[in-house]
Amino acid sequence: MHIFIISDSIGETGELVAKAALSQFEEVYHKAKIKRFTHIDSLEHIQEIVTLAKSHRAIIIYTLVRDDMKDQVASLSEQSGVEAIDLMGPVITKFEKVIGSQAMQEPGLVRRLDEDYFAKIEAVEFAVKYDDGRDPRGLLQADIVLVGVSRTSKTPLSQYLANKRWKVANVPLVPEVEPPEELYEIDPAKCFGLVINPEKLNSIRRERLKAIGLSDEANYAKIERIQEELDHFHSVVSKIQCEVIDVTNRAVEETANIIISKRQDSLKNCTRT
Structure with missing residues (x-):
């Protein structure tokens, strides 16, 4: 099992969540291979990662703050038949609603x-x-x-x-x-x-x-x-x-x-x- 972490920072959050979830599946926990793709800042990089994920039949977990990059991962993953999970998007959207202001969408803050x-x-x-x-x-x-x-x-x-x-x-x-x-x-x-x-x-x-x-x-x-x-x-x-x-x-x-x-x-x- 392959898990690709896509992050605009160091990818620590995505890996921690992936491991926490995997721990509920003892039969694959020690066999799963987690790879971080860190400091991703261009749409071209995302294209390459999704293509690689498809060839490895990997699950993508992404912690990105820029809307254009999140949308790119979601769109390309759907087109390629790759499972992708947005960790940050739903949380930020809820925060924007409660706080009443837009997120800065600046990585590494x-x-x-x-x-x-x-x-x-x-x-x-x-x-x-x-x-x-x-x-x-x-x-x-x-x-x-x-x-x-x-x-x-x-x-x-x-x-x-x-x-x-x-x-x-x-x-x-x-x-x-x-x-x-x-x-x-x-x-x-x-x-x-x-x-x-x-x-x-x-x-x-x-x-x-x-x-x-x-x-x-x-x-x-x-x-x-x-x-x-x-x-x-x-x-x-x-x-x-x-x-x-x-x-x-x-x-x-x-x-x-x-x-x-x-x-x-x-x-x-x-x-x-």
Whole structure:
């Protein structure tokens, strides 16, 4: 017994269904020969496969998303007396009816969407693991590194970028603590310093202190302390020679778009060289 799987992707779904069905027929399960015809993207290929199926008296199982290709398999199989089973067509038709929109008819989307999803999950986990300078080893593995004083939106920015599938590590800068050595070893093109207006930062920090039940007169929120931290910040980023972005009146999304644009440009330039 021969079974031909015709797919516009890798044919895994068709083979799994074929084996599941064959398992109900113990006498032929181990004798049946399953052959995949993958990444089929032309009507000419379908003609050749149907002709071959006829000569082998094979059953065709097809998982195609383009209407013209499905129609071609059905028509040629009927003309040739070949049994053909459309796995995707009836399901897609039902989905179109319930969802109320037409299918895109683009092959390979499942694998692409799955890869995109898992890349996003990996990036989010990376951002959590290497948030707030917890492990400086992450700086060498990151796609993007953010540095800045406290309350410059490093963490929310890291998470936003992670949802765009960028692996992000961030490092808080304080005068009393030397930055990790890894910060000076990374490519400056992937590092971004986040700076903010002292008065704006003073207001943000005072509100933060109130929110956690502390006095807004604490040293953390004093202009003198903020200026000291910003001076230290400028000293560090000048050594790194990285891009500095003023986040004073910018939403996280706006800052993220600037970073992504600059990072993509630097990667393109790197590829050209």
